[in-house]
Amino acid sequence: xxxxxxxxxxxxxxxxxxxxxxxxxxxxxxxxxxxxxxxxxxxxxxxxxxxxxxxxxxxxxxxxxxxxxxxxxxxxxxxxxxxxxxxxxxxxxxxxxxxxxxxxxxxxxxxxxxxxxxxxxxxxxxxxxxxxxxxxxxxxxxxxxxxxxxxxxxxxxxxxxxxxxxxxxxxxxxxxxxxxxxxxxxxxxxxxxxxxxxxxxxxxxxxxxxxxxxxxxxxxxxxxxxxxxxxxxxxxxxxxxxxxxxxxxxxxxxxxxxxxxxxxxxxxxxxxxxxxxxxxxxxxxxxxxxxxxxxxxxxxxxxxxxxxxxxxxxxxxxxxxxxxxxxxxxxxxxxxxxxxxxxxxxxxxxxxxxxxxxxxxxxxxxxxxxxxxxxxxxxxxxxxxxxxxxxxxxxxxxxxxxxxxxxxxxxxxxxxxxxxxxxxxxxxxxxxx
Numbered sequence: 001x002x003x004x005x006x007x008x009x010x011x012x013x014x015x016x017x018x019x020x021x022x023x024x025x026x027x028x029x030x031x032x033x034x035x036x037x038x039x040x041x042x043x044x045x046x047x048x049x050x051x052x053x054x055x056x057x058x059x060x061x062x063x064x065x066x067x068x069x070x071x072x073x074x075x076x077x078x079x080x081x082x083x084x085x086x087x088x089x090x091x092x093x094x095x096x097x098x099x100x101x102x103x104x105x106x107x108x109x110x111x112x113x114x115x116x117x118x119x120x121x122x123x124x125x126x127x128x129x130x131x132x133x134x135x136x137x138x139x140x141x142x143x144x145x146x147x148x149x150x151x152x153x154x155x156x157x158x159x160x161x162x163x164x165x166x167x168x169x170x171x172x173x174x175x176x177x178x179x180x181x182x183x184x185x186x187x188x189x190x191x192x193x194x195x196x197x198x199x200x201x202x203x204x205x206x207x208x209x210x211x212x213x214x215x216x217x218x219x220x221x222x223x224x225x226x227x228x229x230x231x232x233x234x235x236x237x238x239x240x241x242x243x244x245x246x247x248x249x250x251x252x253x254x255x256x257x258x259x260x261x262x263x264x265x266x267x268x269x270x271x272x273x274x275x276x277x278x279x280x281x282x283x284x285x286x287x288x289x290x291x292x293x294x295x296x297x298x299x300x301x302x303x304x305x306x307x308x309x310x311x312x313x314x315x316x317x318x319x320x321x322x323x324x325x326x327x328x329x330x331x332x333x334x335x336x337x338x339x340x341x342x343x344x345x346x347x348x349x350x351x352x353x354x355x356x357x358x359x360x361x362x363x364x365x366x367x368x369x370x371x372x373x374x375x376x377x378x379x380x381x382x383x384x385x386x387x388x389x390x391x392x393x394x395x396x397x398x399x400x401x402x403x404x405x406x407x408x409x410x411x412x413x414x415x416x417x418x419x420x421x422x423x424x425x426x427x428x429x430x431x432x433x
Contacts, residue, residue, distance in 0.1 A: 061086050061172040061301040062105045063371035068164040070095040081368045084431040086303060099154040099161030103169055108148035116142050119206060120173030121183045121291040123247040124152045125373050127388040129164035131157045131413045137251035140171060157413035159254020159281030168371045172301045175208045179298030182233040183207060184214045191287045198224035209234050227278045227285025233294045235272040241335050242296045243311035243427040245373045246276055250288035254281035257290050258381040279382050283414055299429035310336040310359045310428040317349045319420055324349040326397045338364055339432055346398050353410045353418030357426060358396040362404035370430030374408045377423040384419055386410040
């Protein structure tokens with residue numbers, strides 16, 4: 001993904017004037033189609049074929065970077081450099097209408113019948129697409145027996161379905177091979193229980209936790225309002241960096257979820273308290289099913305051997321239009337691991353709402369695209385969106401060593417204005433060569 005044309009000023013103009021597109025930071029389609037496409041037979045759209053011969057390992061995971069301008073109504077095999085799957089098989093995607101997509105991962109499904117819901121969590125994020133947002137639209141399921149079927153909806157700042165330039169979708173089930181990972185899918189039944197009994201503590205049925213069960217409840221009375229969820233997730237003791245990813249998953253266009261806070265429970269250091277807020281495109285807090293992932297010493301897909309990972313929360317930066325000089329992210333706020341080797345992370349604010357990070361060693365993936373999430377944090381994060389504008393090999397400006405550069409832009413999807421007055425968290429994972 002490349003920042004091919006336009007500048008920061010042009011990007012800022014696009015944010016202020018057009019909520020659903022940042023033309024200045026979207027690469028031309030040729031930049032993505034230049035990667036050779038492997039010879040893969042697209043999966044049938046109507047006539048089911050035989051189930052694949054192999055299935056994923058106990059920790060089943062995959063990601064795909066998908067072009068938003070795919071042909072409508074037919075499966076397109078995705079380039080090998082744009083995907084990862086623990087099943088080792090080809091990945092295909094299809095556009096079924098404006099802002100509507102499906103992605104299939106042969107071998108990542110289960111042995112259940114076609115159409116059956118399968119365990120696991122899904123996240124989706126737009127890339128190179130301004131304030132257009134993407135979310136998973138429903139639970140993961142089998143397209144055929146053994147073929148995982150994920151659906152994604154994308155929409156502009158008004159909540160209208162819209163095609164992004166591209167998006168990333170990720171999936172994982174079965175826990176983690178290393179570190180600590182907690183994943184949970186808040187279903188419509190869970191949401192209904194919380195709405196019916198605002199003081200209830202709910203234990204979602206679909207979750208993975210290495211410790212005690214993950215639970216969720218409303219804010220305490222009298223503030224037990226719709227749209228706010230407090231998760232309790234087992235964690236390791238002591239101060240350590242972590243990464244959180246969250247996606248609304250109810251299929252309602254315009255509904256997004258952000259993290260308003262994440263910190264150890266003052267009463268129990270072995271529990272992380274994560275508060276999630278969900279809003280529609282009008283800024284109204286609403287209930288919705290959602291997916292949440294929390295990881296320490298591993299990426300959110302849980303694949304410690306096949307995938308590298310990096311994540312961080314930024315050091316303090318100035319608000320407003322000015323730029324800051326690059327700074328090293330303290331070790332207590334980041335992890336950057338490739339093949340077990342830790343690297344440093346450099347953070348730089350370029351202008352209001354424009355940021356970039358340099359991830360040492362992640363360039364060793366040799367040009368493959370990773371899966372990136374940038375989740376706004378804090379009480380002021382409602383209706384804020386951060387979109388990836390660049391994911392390329394580069395040189396760290398502080399050390400001069402090769403690194404992976406991820407540039408991203410944050411804005412308010414309701415007003416269309418650039419935004420940098422609160423915190424955020426970046427997560428990155430990529431296939432290790």
